Amino acid sequence: MCKSSAPCIIFLLIVLLSSCSKGKEISRIVLTAHDKSLLPYTLGDSVIFQHSGGFVFPLTVTRKDISLEKTESDDGGDYTSFEVLTFLLQSPTPDFSLRFRIHPLEMNYLNSFSLNRQDFYFPYAFSPYWDTLPINGQIYHDVYLLTNDDMSSQEVLADSIFFNSSHGILQISMNNDETYRLLP
Numbered sequence: 065m066c067k068s069s070a071p072c073i074i075f076l077l078i079v080l081l082s083s084c085s086k087g088k089e090i091s092r093i094v095l096t097a098h099d100k101s102l103l104p105y106t107l108g109d110s111v112i113f114q115h116s117g118g119f120v121f122p123l124t125v126t127r128k129d130i131s132l133e134k135t136e137s138d139d140g141g142d143y144t145s146f147e148v149l150t151f152l153l154q155s156p157t158p159d160f161s162l163r164f165r166i167h168p169l170e171m172n173y174l175n176s177f178s179l180n181r182q183d184f185y186f187p188y189a190f191s192p193y194w195d196t197l198p199i200n201g202q203i204y205h206d207v208y209l210l211t212n213d214d215m216s217s218q219e220v221l222a223d224s225i226f227f228n229s230s231h232g233i234l235q236i237s238m239n240n241d242e243t244y245r246l247l248p
Contacts, residue, residue, distance in 0.1 A: 149164075
């Protein structure tokens with residue numbers, strides 16, 4: 065028995081906290097080869113873009129990793145873990161930060177792309193918008209299109225993003241008619 069109340073309280077707190085259920089992983093969903101091949105970038109890659117005004121700049125892949133996330137549970141109970149593939153491409157001039165997050169199909173989450181703090185979402189199982197599309201004198205195949213549905217802002221924002229699995233981002237079109245195009 066405890067002779068002093070402080071050690072007894074500490075002991076009881078330790079017992080209570082260690083007996084709290086934190087839930088356990090009931091399943092783990094991993095990315096498929098298709099998920100991992102949606103974008104062609106590797107860490108350290110630089111891709112060269114040209115602004116419609118002629119300015120040429122690199123976007124560098126500063127992050128490419130697979131992290132493990134888990135479903136949320138209101139009661140802290142059991143959860144499902146799932147992999148998420150994240151790409152981050154950055155350029156200091158212009159100040160661009162582009163992030164892709166790819167989720168497994170089974171999670172039924174929307175994949176996301178963000179340009180600085182502007183988000184675009186796209187379903188996992190969506191088809192290319194164009195079979196072929198010429199950009200900067202180059203023909204690209206199986207081109208996907210992401211569009212910004214909310215153009216109510218007066219600030220300059222991206223209104224469409226073009227990409228494919230073999231070359232990545234092909235073009236970024238802004239709401240002020242400026243474009244950023246991948247140089248072949």
